[in-house]
Amino acid sequence: MIAPVRPAPPPDCPLERYLHIVSGAWVPRILWYLRFGPRRFGDLRRDLGSISTKILTAKLRTLEEERMVVRTELLVSERQRQVEYALTERGLAFEPVFEAMEQASRRLTELDLLEAREAGAES
């Protein structure tokens, strides 16, 4: 039997369950900032820098629906509100992904440096 010219097609992409939730520019960042413990609405807003309240609310709502985060309303006083967002067990399931992303980011920066050095040496 002769080896096939083309390799067998790869298995179906099993990333859907993840990508369905984490796609978009903001969600990964939101989840990343929640890794360090519960954070309030305003905290996240500051963490993320340039996000509009509309988007932040929307993303937090869908993350809630997916049960990746829980929203807890803390009643501090009659006139003041505090709302805290925290990762659920499901949210925690993505921890290793973010760790890997961080590592990959670092690796890329490393490759950038190596390359810059080579470019400098050859001139």
Next chain:
Amino acid sequence: MIAPVRPAPPPDCPLERYLHIVSGAWVPRILWYLRFGPRRFGDLRRDLGSISTKILTAKLRTLEEERMVVRTELLVSERQRQVEYALTERGLAFEPVFEAMEQASRRLTELDLLEAREAGAES
């Protein structure tokens, strides 16, 4: 000195180098399918199922610019063209991320099952 009411803010999000490249619905999937070795344009199109040629081309171009993939034109005959896309060393840097995503996806499915079982048991 009294302990601060609010914990210190988390460090700056170090995911940018990654997110800059991999955001969007298609890029993660493209990279995932390239993990198993070089693939041709048409292969990827079939792998991805519903992608339009326009988007596939566009994504492959930017991945090329970022040097995550290399494009190799194989001249088979005068009239036939074959183009192969493969991960570069940079592209390989994202492998652990995809592995973590797969694991996370599995974990989520597991949690779904556990929950469904509990819901069944309590009725």
Next chain:
DNA sequence: CTGTATCCTTTTAGATACTG
């Protein structure tokens, strides 16, 4: 087979003002 080109729709996000 590997794309371009064009047009159109959907999604995502930003700005700003306003509420309890």
Next chain:
DNA sequence: CAGTATCTAAAAGGATACAG
């Protein structure tokens, strides 16, 4: 403080036709 409402802009994606 934690949002909602509204309007607008930009980005991403899809459909289809066509070219080398």
